[in-house]
Amino acid sequence: MKLLRVYFGEKEKHRGRPLFEYLTRLAYEEGMKGVTVFKGVMGFGEKRHVHRSDFFSISADLPMVVEIFDTDEKIATFIEKVKELKFDGLVVVLDAEGFHM
Amino acid sequence: MKLLRVYFGEKEKHRGRPLFEYLTRLAYEEGMKGVTVFKGVMGFGEKRHVHRSDFFSISADLPMVVEIFDTDEKIATFIEKVKELKFDGLVVVLDAEGFHM
Amino acid sequence: MKLLRVYFGEKEKHRGRPLFEYLTRLAYEEGMKGVTVFKGVMGFGEKRHVHRSDFFSISADLPMVVEIFDTDEKIATFIEKVKELKFDGLVVVLDAEGFHM
Numbered sequence: 001m002k003l004l005r006v007y008f009g010e011k012e013k014h015r016g017r018p019l020f021e022y023l024t025r026l027a028y029e030e031g032m033k034g035v036t037v038f039k040g041v042m043g044f045g046e047k048r049h050v051h052r053s054d055f056f057s058i059s060a061d062l063p064m065v066v067e068i069f070d071t072d073e074k075i076a077t078f079i080e081k082v083k084e085l086k087f088d089g090l091v092v093v094l095d096a097e098g099f100h101m
Numbered sequence: 102m103k104l105l106r107v108y109f110g111e112k113e114k115h116r117g118r119p120l121f122e123y124l125t126r127l128a129y130e131e132g133m134k135g136v137t138v139f140k141g142v143m144g145f146g147e148k149r150h151v152h153r154s155d156f157f158s159i160s161a162d163l164p165m166v167v168e169i170f171d172t173d174e175k176i177a178t179f180i181e182k183v184k185e186l187k188f189d190g191l192v193v194v195l196d197a198e199g200f201h202m
Numbered sequence: 203m204k205l206l207r208v209y210f211g212e213k214e215k216h217r218g219r220p221l222f223e224y225l226t227r228l229a230y231e232e233g234m235k236g237v238t239v240f241k242g243v244m245g246f247g248e249k250r251h252v253h254r255s256d257f258f259s260i261s262a263d264l265p266m267v268v269e270i271f272d273t274d275e276k277i278a279t280f281i282e283k284v285k286e287l288k289f290d291g292l293v294v295v296l297d298a299e300g301f302h303m
Contacts, residue, residue, distance in 0.1 A: 003193055007238055008303075024143055034191045036108055036144035036164045041266075042226055043238035046302040063238045064142075069193050085303070090236040092205055092271050092300035098193035100147040101109075101186070104294055125244055135292040137209055137245035137265045165243075170294050199294035201248040202210075202287070 002075040003096040004068045006082060008089035009061035010039065019087055023066045030078060033100065034069040045088055069098055103176040104197040105169045107183060109190030110162035111140065120188055124167045131179060134201065135170040146189055170199055204277040205298040206270045208284060210291030211263035212241065221289055225268045232280060235302065236271040247290055271300055 012019040020037050027035045043063030068078065075093065082091060113120040121138050128136045144164030169179065176194065183192060214221040222239050229237045245265030270280065277295065284293060 003195065007236065020143065024145075028145065033147040034108065034193075035146075036141045036166065038139060038141045038240060040238045040240045042222065044226075044230065045237075046235040065238065069191060082303075087303055089303040090271060090300060091303065092236075092298050094195055094205065094296055094298050096193050096195050098191060101183075101188055101190040101192065104296065121244065125246075129246065134248040135209065135294075136247075137242045137267065139240060139242045170292060195296055197294050197296050199292060202284075202289055202291040202293065 001069065001096050001098055002072050003094040003098075004070075004075045004078065005092045005094070006066045006068075006089060007043075007045070007063060007092070008087050009043075009045070010064050011061045012087040012089065014085055014087070019085075020064050020066055022085075023082070026081060027066070027068055027078065030074065030081075032068050032070050032074060032078065036067045038065050038067065040064065045090060069096060102170065102197050102199055103173050104195040105171075105176045105179065106193045106195070107167045107169075107190060108144075108146070108164060108193070109188050110144075110146070111165050112162045113188040113190065115186055115188070120186075121165050121167055123186075124183070127182060128167070128169055128179065131175065131182075133169050133171050133175060133179065137168045139166050139168065141165065146191060170197060203271065203298050203300055204274050205296040206272075206277045206280065207294045207296070208268045208270075208291060209245075209247070209265060209294070210289050211247070212266050213263045214289040214291065216287055216289070221287075222266050222268055224287075225284070228283060229268070229270055229280065232276065232283075234270050234272050234276060234280065238269045240267050240269065242266065247292060271298060
């Protein structure tokens with residue numbers, strides 16, 4: 001089993017709608033179980049490395065993470081679909097065990 | 102060492118009290134160290150797979166996760182206690198290293 | 203690759219500034235990519251194990267976690283810098299795979 005975490009800024013959109021909504025719906029349609037979305041209070045990614053005096057204003061675009069727990073195969077398939085999208089973000093995969101209550 | 106993550110909806114209760122309070126207190130009584138509770142902004146679990154036009158209203162019951170870092174043995178014991186409870190949720194265990202400051 | 207999670211209370215400070223700001227800036231200066239800060243809704247750590255009747259008031263100092271994804275080497279270097287600081291907290295490291303979009 002894998003725990004997938006997809007990180008991006010809350011302003012990221014896909015076809016005019018928030019990316020987190022798109023990813024959540026995609027996960028739903030793919031039959032994934034155990035999808036959770038968290039919003040952070042600050043963050044920066046690979047492409048937001050601009051130094052500026054008002055450093056902490058970079059958090060205006062708050063980070064979000066969509067987290068999905070599923071089989072290795074379903075996570076791999078989902079990642080392929082994520083790769084087709086265009087956004088600044090980060091994809092992290094962790095080995096995990098677990099079960100639904 | 103293990104990092105345990107227990108996911109459920111914020112409306113889940115145990116004996117009339119919020120489940121996250123029960124789990125946090127249980128962790129405290131079991132002598133666990135390093136317990137953190139996060140609230141998500143959206144999510145769905147195994148049993149909330151009902152398709153409806155107002156898809157995103159499913160987030161009315163916001164997801165929560167109780168996260169505990171401890172030894173393999175203490176996490177295993179805690180999971181046995183979690184299994185005795187009745188709630189819709191997800192239990193995920195990750196191998197981890199770490200230390201207290 | 204590693205996923206680092208550093209947990210502490212939001213009231214922790216370093217040189218008069220919030221610890222989460224210091225850690226985020228340090229990560230930025232070290233060239234880390236993929237830094238996200240989350241705030242929890244409740245938690246306790248190793249040194250807050252005081253039993254009291256108003257148990258849940260311990261959450262007045264809300265937990266925070268600074269999460270960083272980077273190479274094993276850069277995470278190890280960052281952890282050495284974290285160890286030089288003084289705060290009540292928890293450092294957790296997870297094996298991870300991933301990529302930037």
